[in-house]
Amino acid sequence: MANNGHSSLPYLMETSNSPRTTSISVTQEKIGVCGFSSVVADVAGKLRGYLDNKKxxxxxxxxxxxxxxxxxxxxxxxxxxxxxxxxxxxxxxxxxxxxxxxxxxxxxxxxxxxxxxxxxxxSTITTERYTYSKAGESKVLEKNQADLQAKFKDLGCKLYLSPVITHCQKYRYNIEGCVTLIVGQGNISQHAADALICPLSSSLSFDTPIAKQFLQIGGPDIRKVFDKFLKERQTLQPGDVVLSNPGTLGAQHLIYAVLPVWGKDTSTLRNINLQSTVQDSLLKADIKKCVSIWMPAMGCDTFGFPVTESCAAVIKGVLGFIKQKPQHLRNIFVIDSDAKIVGEIQSAIEGEGYRRQQITNKTATGTTLTAPSAATAPHNTHPPPPLVAKPGADIKVIISGVSVFLKKGDITKETVDVIVNSNNHHLNLNCF
Structure with missing residues (x-):
């Protein structure tokens, strides 16, 4: 805008009938006009009109x-x-x-x-989707993803490979009558939420799959918070929590959680650090008046924690958070893209003595869970009572990552790979 202002000043001077003794100075903060009062008023008026158009x-x-x-x-x-x-x-x-x-x-x-x-x-952008469901196709595509994306870029296109999620599971648990813990399947970096937790190692490098997703969607602004640490050669330790600019993520706040790595510390210390990270992340979200927060399966996958150890630390972190008497945070989501891990988390939480309150199943390709916004989520309310299945509705449970369905119907009319039939000891098929 400063350049535009410089190029227009001679024109403004000419059209203002100002004498040559009038001077105009331009700085980053202001434009100064010096001269006779009538001329200054004339030039100032034209400057304001011009700048209004350039806002x-x-x-x-x-x-x-x-x-x-x-x-x-x-x-x-x-x-x-x-x-x-x-x-x-x-x-x-x-x-x-x-x-x-x-x-x-x-x-x-x-x-x-x-x-x-x-x-x-x-308006010229076109998107086309193709599904490759034959045996081995997805593995071949995944193995050659980098080469395929490079070839598509040469053609002026962009290639995305994504697994098809056919079922979206959600498990709800009431923790001490204070917060609701929801476990579900999805991509955490693509959710709209009050707060998101991104796990990092103490190296502060975005080298884990989840961190890479956050960086890809959130943009470079989300890592600026670490510039000072790296510049001053400061380090963060497992258990530390840092609040960051969320960039273009669909969240109001982004919280970095520095996690321990399984096998590097003693079992007691690493579990305490993971528990502390969860508790402090929740406290930061509550201080920011967040109603909902989303986290991945903390410590699992890249960091090496078994699901049972991760869940135990998360539960202890949540209980420690509840003891601080939070004022705002009511919904805690734990999200993973792997249905097997989701099932293991569900089993581990129930192994801690918490009873599942609700199961929601939706047959929807590629759909993900949606967090309630800060404006609409209920405050100081208990979760709704468990849903009772409608008569005739299918019932689904997950046992160690395997889906088991209970369905009413004629088994001989089902299209499946294998049918298991019962019989009597005479093997005469006269069972009924």
């Missing part, structure tokens, strides 16, 4: 899936399109799952033209 405005251009925003950011280079470049437009991709968009910023007198130009460019 930056921001408009969101909505896109459908987050993938379209990522495609624009990595493949289209809209800022270099001649028409858009001439308008001095700034384009910021926003990858929030609930409302992915491009934030277009331009001068108020050109913002409409800039938005129209951007919309014209993104």
């Amino acid at each position: 930056p405005e921001t408009v969101d251009v909505s896109l459908k899936p987050v993938q379209e925003v990522e495609f624009v950011a990595s493949c289209m280079n809209l800022s270099e399109v001649p028409k858009i470049k001439a308008l001095g437009v700034t384009i910021l991709p926003c990858k929030t799952l609930g409302s992915p968009c491009l934030k277009i910023t331009a001068a108020s007198n050109t913002i409409k033209e800039a938005v129209d130009a951007v919309k014209q460019q993104v």
Whole structure:
């Protein structure tokens, strides 16, 4: 804007009938006009009118899936399109799952033209989906994912490979009548929530699968909090918790939790550190007046904790948090993309003596759980009573990651790989 102001000052001077003794000085903070009062008033009025037209405005251009925003950011280079470049437009991709968009910023007198130009460019984006369900296909694609993505980029395209989730499970537990612990399947980095927990090792490197997902969706801003630590060669230890800018994640707050690694510390110390990390993360969320918080299976996978040890530490962390008498946080979500781990977490929590209150099953390809927002989530309320299955409805439970269905019907009419039939000791099929 300063450059535009410099180029227009001679024109403003000429049209103001100002004598040559009038001077105009420009700094980053202000524009100064010095001269006779009548001339200063004339020039100042024209400057205000000009600057009002040059005030930056921001408009969101909505896109459908987050993938379209990522495609624009990595493949289209809209800022270099001649028409858009001439308008001095700034384009910021926003990858929030609930409302992915491009934030277009331009001068108020050109913002409409800039938005129209951007919309014209993104209207050409096309998305196609293909399902590969034959034996071995998904493994081959996963193995060659990097090469495939490089070839697609050369063609001006972007390739995404994602597993198809056919069932979304949710298990709800009432913890001491104070908070509700919900366990479910999904991608934690793509959820809209009041707060998200991202686990990191003490190296502060985003080298775990979950951390990479957070960085990809949240953008580089989410790692700026560690710049000071790295610059001053400071380190964080297992058990430390850091609040961060959420970037373009679908959350109001991002909390980094530094986790211990199974096998590196004594069993007592690592369990205490994991418990402390959970408790302190919840306390930070409550201080920020969050109603809901989402975390992965803390300590599992990359960090090596068995699911039972992880769940025991999480439960102790939640109980320690409850002892602090929280005022706002009521819903704690534990999310993992692996249905087997979700089932193991469910079994481990129930092994701790907590009874499942509700099971929600939805047959929906690729759907994920949605957290209640801070504005709509109930405060100081107990979870609803367990749902009773409707007559004739299918019942599903998960035992060690294996789905077991109880269904009413004629077994001879079912399309399955194997049917197990009962018989009597005479083997005459006369069982009924």
